[in-house]
Amino acid sequence: MIGPFAFFSDTANLVTIGVLYAVNILIVIVTLFTIGHNRRPMTSVAWLLAIALIPYVGLLLFLLFGTNHLPKFRRRRQAEFEQILRSATEQLRNEVGLTPIPEQLRPISQLAENLTAIPHLSGNRLEIKTSYDETIDAMAAEIDRAQDYVHVIFYAMGYDEVTEGFFDALERAVRRGVTVRVLYDQVGSFRYPGYRRLKRRLDAIGCEWHRLYSIWPWESGWQRIDLRNHRKLVVVDGRVAWMGSQNLIARDYHRKPNRQHGQMLWQDLMLRVAGPMALGVDAVFRSDWYVETGHLAEDGEDPTTLEFADLDASDRAAGHEVELHDCQLVPSGPGYEHENNLRLFAQLLYQARERVVIASPYFAPDDSMRYAITTAVQRGVEVHLHVSEVGDQLFTQHAQQSYYEELLRVGVHVWLYRAPYILHSKHMTVDGEVSMVGSSNMDMRSFTLNAEMMLIVYGQRFAERMAWVEHFYRVHSRKLTLDEWLARPRMHVAFDDLCRLTSVVQ
Template sequence: IAIGRPRFPKWRRQRFAGNPRSGQADAALVAAATGFPANIDWGRRPVAQLVTNLGGMKAVGGNDLQLLYEYDDTVESLCRDIGDARDHVHLLVYIFADDEVGTQVVEALGRAAGRGVSCRVMIDALGSRPWRSRVIAAMQARGIDAREVLPVRPLRWRPARADLRNHRKLTIIDGQIGYIGSQNIVAANFRPGIRNQELVARATGPIVAQLQSVFLSDWYLETEQQLAGDALFPAARQGGDVPLQLPSGPDYPVSGSERLTVELIYGARERVVITTPYFIPDEGLIEAIQSAVLRGVDVRLIVSLVQDQLLVGLAQRSFYAEMLRAGVRLFLYEDRLLHAKHITVDDDLATVGSSNVDIRSFTLNAEANLVIYAPGEVRRIRAVEERYFAGSRELTPEDWAGRPFMRKIAENLARLISPLL
């Protein structure tokens, strides 16, 4: 009764089965894949096939990608694009606060709605709990169609599980610009004494149809409204030459984030860098990491020394000794809470998105991750990783073995409940 299965209620699964994606979305995705085939190296095609089977969307070429790693720059870019919107703005986010950042975005959306732009926003009911009533009221007062995602109302008909959340961070503007990454609509220092460090990708090109498809499917699951119109899926235009793919879809029965992460590590030839704020791996991921090191792959894990969740932090640290014994190089980012979530593999493959490397993201949350098959873009992410390394302290087995005995006890006790965190 307290924990249950990692599945949505029966009514929601039936709703998804009845309409996971509209015919218009399917036609747009086929047209994008046909008109802009992805030029993917032969050795990475198994990854692309796995991603296709996980989310039902093929890799597409002809995209442009901009990486945003400065918090304020991301907010300014988003508000600027909203300011240029002509038909619609779709925004899905886990945390939407009514602080200065949230107010800035709400005002940009309100001005767009005042111009006749259709603005639709979904915020996770639990992630945005402290602010959701005020935020939704403020948006609705400005003509924005704002909805709670997965409201937790146990005494009402069709309740939602409190532990199954929509953790995606997506924005689609006029079907032509898309944002995906780790950053919520909240101030970087919304937790006292902690400032977040994020990574967001701004994309243009055929990949935006895939982001739109995920948003529209989630919108249908929450509202039972089937949105349609030519402006939702305008004819795809080439933005650049970057092959991209989205493995994420709503309520799919197979855990896309976990299988993709494991496959990426098994496919590594020289180097893997995993950046995540929360690291609670399962046995399959641990074995993949150990096997990579045994193959001679340089495996590096970047996690945050700054922690915002006590139990999660303790459980996470209980895996450090195991990683160090396996030969993983472990870096503790010291300055901020490193909330960015991305993986680079060798010099030609990367993912950026909302999924942590933990059991919750693998089995309970709805996530959105972008797979990047472009050496040039991977080099840019590697440059971001170098900044992390410069701001980190590398943990050694000797240092870790010398921590206090009572801390070891607390970490191992937290590990016992790690699948529930």
């Protein structure tokens, strides 16, 4: 600009810039004294750096992703249902009674019950399922035996040639007069091809269905948009439940082949739970249903009157031995005050005396979990970690790799499950006497942001069956050595460390 107004224009620009900087400094000062409230120090520092170094954009990111709290109405509903669950648990305890568990495992059981209101229950028959397509077919066959209701939750749900039979079974159930309720995570499902076809199929079935954690504020309230419901479960009549790591979608997740490794395929683990703990899985569904819809799913029989012995009648008649297990369910997520799965993982690690085996596709723990693992090794516990050789998520995989050197140096045995498979199972076995199986990864997302569900199984007999699964992993894996890992190019190390920084901004 030329002329006498140029001076005033330049002055106005300087004033505007000065005001913006002053406001940003004020924002940094205010957040400096508030952002650390009930938050991990490292997370607070990371957010403060983002707000200070990326003016205004950092604040916007914090407002979108800086808290894992659900809206007030969701937290209120969660608290209301937890009170209902505690009352039902007391009734079940008084009517059915609880069997004792070994002395060394009582702290785990008591911690889990204090966190979730769900006690351990005996008399559960468990089947381990690791064949992907066959598991979906088996769940469909289970639905065909439903008489009263079917409840379904999956993080990623797709309607395709692999899952078609499952949805056909749901439709047959509705036609028989069975109540069918379906929940799926919105973000976990809409990113895969055929999402609109999935919704049309659910409408055609005639079941009740809802999206979980909708990203639209007018549907779910104002909340962090990357909060997710990561659970996978099917419940039939409150007598049988399926749970674990597998989603309801084709094994390749409809993804194009990778140039280097070809078609990536997921290796999962599901449990069929027949017996009283199926009621626990059903309670988790009903909690999610109530929080999402505001309506209680009140059908089903009084849990204290259910008879489960008939589930084993055919095997007993044939002279087969029936293994029954003590189990305890551990739901976790942003609706709970405490990080339930993190606390249980850490407690099990600190109680370990001889051997720990962990399987997790996404491994990016916080300091408490790192110390629990490395301390276990330093006091003489043998720790095996099963992870994938390649990952499906770039930044998460590199963040995970940044922990390998520390683990290898202390003596953790790191096993890389060979491509093109992604080891998606999530479980931990401790001392051959207690196991945890379910949907939770060992990363900060699963500890703080995702609604997850793990099953604790007490006893050596189930741990022995899990040992065969772990042996299968090792046969299809290669063992990582410290020398191999230290020989990586420096640029790879730097990128791993950079990605690790993002894992603490939770």
